[in-house]
Every structure is written in structure tokens, then in C-alpha cells.
Amino acid sequence: MALQDVIVTIDLLKPSGLTGELGKPLIITQKTGDSTIKNYSDIANVSPDFATTTEAYKKAAAVLRQPNRPATLSIATYDPAGTDIKTPLEAIERYYDQDWFFVVTAGLELTDEIGVADYVEGKNFKFYAVKTIDEESRNAFKAKNYKRVIDFYHPIAEEHPDAALVGELGSQPVGENTWKFKTLTGITPISVNAAELALIHEDGAIAYVNKSGVPQTSEGIVASGDFIDLLHGQAWVKANMESAIQGVLMNNNRVTMDGRGIALLDSAANTVLQRAFNQGIIAVDADGNPVFTVSTLSADEIPDEERAKRIYNGLSFSYKQSGGIHGANVKGQILV
Structure with a gap:
């Protein structure tokens, strides 16, 4: 019987430090002042640091309202006008070795999202979940053929399925779930026909749709087409x-x-x-x-x-x- 080889490079000087279910999310966002990274276990603890109107708060809320939510999430900050970490790329570089596994970003331009995606892809271990809103942004990730980027196409402005997805599935026991067919709390299915959905999948993205009357993720792939699970x-x-x-x-x-x-x-x-x-x-x-x-x-x-x-x-x-x-x-x- 044919076996699939998996090559593991073990760095005994600096192991990853991660075990268990590999699901903790990190949110990267802009905030005035020196860069910080902080853990949150409840959405009520997020609001003193990030106003409820901020995208960082909304991403955190999307993670923490899922039935199978992680015990904690982290939020890391950068400040373009500061003297410490000025860009999201610098933030991901600084905090990559912390104990998160899925990163989402709040309020970034596409060029900055691509920068984060390039960095995560280069490390070839953790994942970046990103929301795209049009064919152009989908194609920007598809063109790179990323294996560590989950592209969630969702043109509804105030919803954050990228955060909801890792909040619901990231911390469940690895191996027990496919990432297709899953219902996400607080996310509205989009209306697409079969041809439109096929194009989304061809672009290496997934969507949130109604099938047989049930809201669910349309696929479980990364931008390259490989399966997340x-x-x-x-x-x-x-x-x-x-x-x-x-x-x-x-x-x-x-x-x-x-x-x-x-x-x-x-x-x-x-x-x-x-x-x-x-x-x-x-x-x-x-x-x-x-x-x-x-x-x-x-x-x-x-x-x-x-x-x-x-x-x-x-x-x-x-x-x-x-x-x-x-x-x-x-x-x-x-x-x-």
C-alpha cells in the first residue's frame, strides 16, 4: 500500500513549543502606542482595549461567539506613527513564535495582507485566514498558490467569517473534522449559483452558502486548493x-x-x-x-x-x- 511521506524537520535547539490541537487565533490590528500582544478569554475583556466599533473587536467577537470557540485568543498591535512596530508585517515577525496557530488581520489593505501571507507561507507551519470581498482580491491570493492561506470570500461588509471559521474549527481535535459543511454563528450565507460558486473555488477561496436549506462552508481548502484538514x-x-x-x-x-x-x-x-x-x-x-x-x-x-x-x-x-x-x-x- 502506497504511503504518503511527511518530512518533519526537528529543531532541537528551538522546537515550536506548540502541542495539542493547534487552534489558538491571533488578531493583528493597528493601535496607537507601543506594540503589545495580549490574551483574551472573554469578549467583555476586549472592549476596554478595543472599542466595540473597531474591526479588531468585531474579529474577536466573531471568534468568541462560536460554539466550539478556543479558550483564549491573542491580539497584537502595531502603530505606523510609532517608534516600535510600525507595520503588520513587523508584527507577525515579532510575534510569530508565540503560542497562536491561526492569524487573522483587522483593517489591512490588500498589499499588507499579501505581506502577512508571504511571511506565514514562508514559515510553512501556521495559517493565515483572510476575508476577500471581490474577484480581484481573491485572485491576488490565488496567484501566489498559498498552502498556508485560507481565503474566505464574503462580500458582506460587517461580517467576519475568517475569524468565525478559525474560532469554530481551529481548536477542535485535529483530524476529527473536515472544514467543509460547517455552520458558523453570526455569518450570513451569500447568494450564488453553482457556476459562481465553482469560480470561487477555482480561485482557491471558500464561501458561506445555503445547501439543502442549511448554512455551511462551501469547501475546506486553502488558496492552492489543498485541504485544510x-x-x-x-x-x-x-x-x-x-x-x-x-x-x-x-x-x-x-x-x-x-x-x-x-x-x-x-x-x-x-x-x-x-x-x-x-x-x-x-x-x-x-x-x-x-x-x-x-x-x-x-x-x-x-x-x-x-x-x-x-x-x-x-x-x-x-x-x-x-x-x-x-x-x-x-x-x-x-x-x-
Whole structure:
């Protein structure tokens, strides 16, 4: 059975620090004064810092009114007239290593949104959810073929489906959900026909529509056309594999460069992949077994140079993604 390889670069000097469900949102917005980043667990705590008329407040409200909302969100600021962080790009650079996973932006021009998107894409780990309002802005993101940008087309001015989407789905267990077919609180379905919706999807965007009388997200893709849930699952595996391997090295007095130490690394990798299978990230075979492998090189197979530097490059793994069904073609017969 063919396996899909997932390459994980583990930086043991600076692991991501993120584990769990990888769903906390960050809102970047303009505000007078030195740049700050602050956590909020309730919308009532947001209003002292951001007036209810501001887009930052409205984005936060869209996140926090969802039934499956995250426990907290962060808001980071910049000030074009200040002496600290002056642009949203500088803000994302400064705060990228904080514990958020989905960023949304408030009140930005398209050129600044593209700047944020370029930065997030370059890091190839977290996601940027952005609202577009016309074909021109959709195409600006489609042209870049982003795999880390979720483009939510929604021409209704006062609604923020980008924030609602990550508020509802970002913090649910990774692997349990597709991002299609989902209902968002406080978002109004737009009226489009099948051809118009197909064009939106061709542009790498999703929309909020009525299907079978139920308001729902029209797709679950990023700008490149890849599926959000699969990319989210890959990020989950990367972050948790990093954390598990780092934990082995930190929580043992010494991990020996022999069969004992290698077995500890092997066990940690298998544990992470088994958890990924339990959550639905990894596929099951015909016998009900998870489709993943973990491979290790023996100590004798490690080059002397790596042994001298205490670097073990002999651990690798692969797994098959579980995928999902987003449509079906059904054939029927009428018996006479």
C-alpha cells in the first residue's frame, strides 16, 4: 500500500513549543502606542482595549461567539506613527513564535495582507485566514498558490467569517473534522449559483452558502486548493513529534547512542503516530490497522562523525493520510 511521506524537520535547539490541537487565533490590528500582544478569554475583556466599533473587536467577537470557540485568543498591535512596530508585517515577525496557530488581520489593505501571507507561507507551519470581498482580491491570493492561506470570500461588509471559521474549527481535535459543511454563528450565507460558486473555488477561496436549506462552508481548502484538514494534521504531527523527541532528550539523564537510546526515540515516535491515528489523521487499512511506519538505524549504522557530534539522524517515519469525502456520485435503479 502506497504511503504518503511527511518530512518533519526537528529543531532541537528551538522546537515550536506548540502541542495539542493547534487552534489558538491571533488578531493583528493597528493601535496607537507601543506594540503589545495580549490574551483574551472573554469578549467583555476586549472592549476596554478595543472599542466595540473597531474591526479588531468585531474579529474577536466573531471568534468568541462560536460554539466550539478556543479558550483564549491573542491580539497584537502595531502603530505606523510609532517608534516600535510600525507595520503588520513587523508584527507577525515579532510575534510569530508565540503560542497562536491561526492569524487573522483587522483593517489591512490588500498589499499588507499579501505581506502577512508571504511571511506565514514562508514559515510553512501556521495559517493565515483572510476575508476577500471581490474577484480581484481573491485572485491576488490565488496567484501566489498559498498552502498556508485560507481565503474566505464574503462580500458582506460587517461580517467576519475568517475569524468565525478559525474560532469554530481551529481548536477542535485535529483530524476529527473536515472544514467543509460547517455552520458558523453570526455569518450570513451569500447568494450564488453553482457556476459562481465553482469560480470561487477555482480561485482557491471558500464561501458561506445555503445547501439543502442549511448554512455551511462551501469547501475546506486553502488558496492552492489543498485541504485544510490534511495540512492541519501534518502540522499536528510535526509539532507533537518535535515535542515528543525533545521530551525524551530532556527527561532522561542521558539518552545513549545505542539500542537503549534509539528505542526511546522509536517509542516516542510510535506513540505520536498512534495518537494521530486515534484522532483520525492517519488512515486505517483493510484489517483495521493504522497505516504508518517508524524506522530507525542501529547504532552501528550511524556515521562516526555524527556519533562524535552526538547527532542521531536515523529516525524516520511515514503515514497515509485518512483524507475525507466531500462529495459523492450515486447511481440508482428503478425496478419495474
